[in-house]
Amino acid sequence: MSPQVFELVLLTIVTASMPLMIAALGELVAERAGVLNLGVEGMMIMGAAIGFAAAYLSGSPFIGALAGIAAGMAMAALFGLLTIGLAINQVAAGLALTIFGVGLSGLLGSDFVGLKREGSPHLYVPGLSDLPLIGKLVFGEDGFVYAGFLLVALAALFLGRSRAGLALRAVGDNPHSAHALGLPVRRTRFLAVLFGGACAGLAGAYLSLAYTPFWSPGMTAGRGWIALALVVFASWRPWRVVLGALLFGGATVLQLHAQAASLGLPGQLMSAVPYLATILALMALSAGTRRNAAAPAALGQTFVAPR
Amino acid sequence: MLDSTTKLALAGAIALGMATGAMAADKLKTGFVYVGPVGDFGYSYQHDQGRIAMQKALGDAVESTFLESIPENDSERSIEQLARTGHQLIFTTSFGFMEPTLKVAKKFPNIKFEHATGYKRADNVATYSAKFHEGRYIIGQIAGKMTKSNIIGYVASFPIPEVVSGINAFMLGAQSVNPGIKVKIVWANTWFDPGKEADAAKALLAQGADIISQHTDSAAPLQEAEKAGKLGFGQASDMSRFAPKAQLTSIIDDWSGYYTGRVKAALDGTWKATDTWGGLGAKMVVMAPFANMPDEVKAMAQQTTADIASGKLNPFKCPVLDQAGKAAECKGGTALDDGQILGMNWYVKGIDDKVPQ
Structure with missing residues (x-):
């Protein structure tokens, strides 16, 4: 493999991993607060549709990204009202949110099908971005990539090192005890769900603004579901989401390159590699000690304050 | 409530x-x-x-x-x-x-x-x-003329007969003008996933392909070709708006004539339970305007389109050689018959790959 191809493979792995990483991070925070939101796919595709529409109308990918975040948050707010406000079953509401988002995005985005935008601008640092191999990888990505890694770092700090993060985890582990201690269970959960929506919306906007700069109905193609699986894969720890997303994106991209390079490996099997890798990693995790897993004890349980 | x-x-x-x-x-x-x-x-x-x-x-x-x-x-x-x-x-x-x-x-x-x-x-x-494969023969010819690296990238969806016969028709068209041409195939195992299709196209471009052909549904592979300053073909509809500098042409499914005719037959009371498999001749397959190519290539493509439409040229005219060089049985007299094309699960000579089983 020539250095140019090697560099391209690395760059492609980063772009393929980014939407998974960002969406999974948001879901991770929501789940640490005890809310299982299966609507990631729906929030993500709304982010893709609205993000593209806003960027197209305004001409600015930044405004597009903000609009994508807002769309994801609006969907999450709806989910929050249902599951936290009205204590509706989270699994049912999440599935409904996905179906709703896929349909609504198709409707709202119908005027923007077949329109084209330029891709999002990439960072360019004179000298550094031209370095061989790592230049573009470290100093030449688009804004979403840097924002994604920044979000992971902030979320890791927040969950692991801050008082508010501790409160959020308490709410996810035992909402009744948290409530008895005077913590605002429902408000915490609602904010966590909103953060999840914001991340899913941003991940969706990444798809329609940077990854493949156009809007098409159904373009998330199941990435929301993979993001959900990555949260479990990461055993609810932010930095492991990065690892999982890169592993998953890497396996997908590498199998495409293996086919293109005619390595003679069977295509269907290669397509299954990312999923197999995920299952193997899960087995390795559960074979190891359980103490590393940070599964929220009250995940998926609705909370109604006792009167 | x-x-x-x-x-x-x-x-x-x-x-x-x-x-x-x-x-x-x-x-x-x-x-x-x-x-x-x-x-x-x-x-x-x-x-x-x-x-x-x-x-x-x-x-x-x-x-x-x-x-x-x-x-x-x-x-x-x-x-x-x-x-x-x-x-x-x-x-x-x-x-x-x-x-x-x-x-x-x-x-x-x-x-x-x-x-x-x-x-x-x-x-x-x-x-x-x-008969989408008729269009694929034409784009194969165009690719054969336009490539400089002699390597074509082909983003495929699933190894079903429609896709395999499309690859074969493409290759036969390409070989008819450029015997030494190579095609590299990547199976995306999806009909529609813009991100994955784009990554597949990137992988093919990295392997030296300078023309991207696709049998998946989004405009992403074509767009990657445009981004890299290379060429490509649209799929199902005219995708030139996504890649005005890269799209050479596109194979368009045109059902309007068929639907009008059939509904009219139902109105007239002449409707029968028929089986229709139309191609360029029946105008069920139409080529998008030929663009981004020199005039002589355009003229060749137009000629081939006319010849296939009139029945003068059949993409699968005998002998059709398999990868081992053995001619396929010529069930249609001068060309492979419909059944052979509709059930195709083998590659023609010159494709250096295996059909995934």
């Missing part, structure tokens, strides 16, 4: 309204069932364009309804709903609608059905499809 009696009454009223509506209309009601959204800018979009053209051509004599994004495994009730609401001619436009269409057709023997890309017919079920 509505109580259940009100709901029931409401449902009854709606059903009654539908029934009377159907009786009041003396127009021919036609129904269309799509597997994807009409906004997919590809397969379902083209079917809907056909419906719109039919409606325009026949005007007040017909009425048309469509149902979009109907999952194949849950399509029976959608088809039945059309049948129950007074539709007399129903088009179901995806392979997976085959069994459900036949099931509903059995229940409604007086309603006419048409199923796209399938092979099972009944007294009131016709089938139709298009």
